[in-house]
Amino acid sequence: MNDTFLKACRGQKTDYTPIWIMRQAGRYLPEYQKVRGNVTFLELCKTPELCVEVTLQPIDILKVDAAILFSDILIPLEAMGTPLEFHEGRGPVFPEPIKSQTDLDKLIIPDPEEHTGFVMETIKLLRKELKVPLIGFSGAPFTCATYLIEGGSSKVFWETKKMMYTAPDLFHNMMRKITDTTTLYLKAQAKAGAQALQIFDSWAGILAPRDFKTFALPYVKEIIRDLKDTGLPIIYFANNGATLLELSESSGADVLGLDWRINIGDAAQRVGDVALQGNLDPFSLLLPKNELKKRIAAILDDAKDVKGHIFNLGHGIHQFTPPEQAIAAVEYVHELSRK
Numbered sequence: 249m250n251d252t253f254l255k256a257c258r259g260q261k262t263d264y265t266p267i268w269i270m271r272q273a274g275r276y277l278p279e280y281q282k283v284r285g286n287v288t289f290l291e292l293c294k295t296p297e298l299c300v301e302v303t304l305q306p307i308d309i310l311k312v313d314a315a316i317l318f319s320d321i322l323i324p325l326e327a328m329g330t331p332l333e334f335h336e337g338r339g340p341v342f343p344e345p346i347k348s349q350t351d352l353d354k355l356i357i358p359d360p361e362e363h364t365g366f367v368m369e370t371i372k373l374l375r376k377e378l379k380v381p382l383i384g385f386s387g388a389p390f391t392c393a394t395y396l397i398e399g400g401s402s403k404v405f406w407e408t409k410k411m412m413y414t415a416p417d418l419f420h421n422m423m424r425k426i427t428d429t430t431t432l433y434l435k436a437q438a439k440a441g442a443q444a445l446q447i448f449d450s451w452a453g454i455l456a457p458r459d460f461k462t463f464a465l466p467y468v469k470e471i472i473r474d475l476k477d478t479g480l481p482i483i484y485f486a487n488n489g490a491t492l493l494e495l496s497e498s499s500g501a502d503v504l505g506l507d508w509r510i511n512i513g514d515a516a517q518r519v520g521d522v523a524l525q526g527n528l529d530p531f532s533l534l535l536p537k538n539e540l541k542k543r544i545a546a547i548l549d550d551a552k553d554v555k556g557h558i559f560n561l562g563h564g565i566h567q568f569t570p571p572e573q574a575i576a577a578v579e580y581v582h583e584l585s586r587k
């Protein structure tokens with residue numbers, strides 16, 4: 249069992265810097281496309297045997313030090329009772345977005361075993377196969393709320409901010425329901441065998457620090473507090489969150505994920521004893537290999553005083569990335585950090 253990733257999460261010394269890649273299972277891999285060619289994305293997410301197959305692909309191909317469960321942050325939201333569709337080229341769509349208390353009242357707090365048993369089954373199957381630790385995950389309540397309110401992806405988040413500012417009680421009621429759902433969902437993942445848990449706050453960066461503190465952070469804090477008794481390391485990734493770093497640290501997470509917009513050495517100076525994960529710009533994978541290697545060396549050097557560094561990209565790998573560039577990046581991180 250390669251436990252380098254788990255050691256780094258706990259701030260312990262490791263022989264080399266572990267690496268995994270956000271969205272490491274996905275469309276940039278021809279092997280994924282082959283599986284995906286026969287099923288829709290949601291069918292894939294709900295078929296444990298296929299989820300196992302695509303979760304394992306990047307472990308074998310890239311030689312990363314951790315696996316991440318193949319699923320999606322929107323799966324537990326669908327289980328709350330709101331229809332979810334994925335449209336080719338447009339991404340996720342919730343055709344019945346939440347606009348009122350009446351809409352919200354229709355949503356349930358799902359029993360994770362009963363409504364998302366396929367996720368727990370995938371975790372159990374994966375643990376029999378894996379020789380690296382398995383990361384379970386969810387979205388952070390704020391990020392989940394944006395999808396439910398906007399009815400899908402957004403650029404300006406008009407509906408979300410309109411609800412925050414003009415109907416704050418409704419907004420908080422919704423966060424309450426998503427938070428309760430998320431806590432149960434992550435606890436169930438821990439029970440099924442997940443060895444670390446990452447909370448993705450992909451849209452935290454659209455908030456002013458004051459609003460992050462009021463509308464988003466308390467719910468993340470509560471989830472992390474309620475997960476403490478699982479004993480698992482918790483990674484909190486607030487995308488575009490350089491201005492939220494100290495607040496993010498107060499979430500109580502063991503590891504903070506960093507996007508590429510901040511220097512990891514500067515981030516380390518601003519926080520205490522927390523491990524850091526990141527933070528190569530995903531597009532750096534397009535650099536010629538010698539330049540890519542220099543970038544990786546620079547990040548490893550910037551992170552030399554970090555207590556527990558887990559190498560990753562600053563956000564998900566882009567779908568048009570040549571897989572051999574990702575393979576090379578993993579090799580370079582292992583090679584350079586061993587010296």
Ligand code: CP3
Pocket residue numbers: 269270271272273274275284289316317318319320321322338339340385401448450487564
């Ligand atoms: O290796 C892994 O990380 C696989 C598991 C995973 C997926 N989505 C699979 C996926 C994880 C951890 C996610 C998280 C996720 N999903 C986030 C948070 C991370 C981030 O990127 O900020 C978000 C915001 C979502 C919601 C989501 N899912 C969107 C907006 C989209 C459409 C955009 C896109 O990339 O297509 C998805 C679809 C999705 N989720 C795909 C995959 C592999 C592509 C689906 C396909 O095969 O067509």
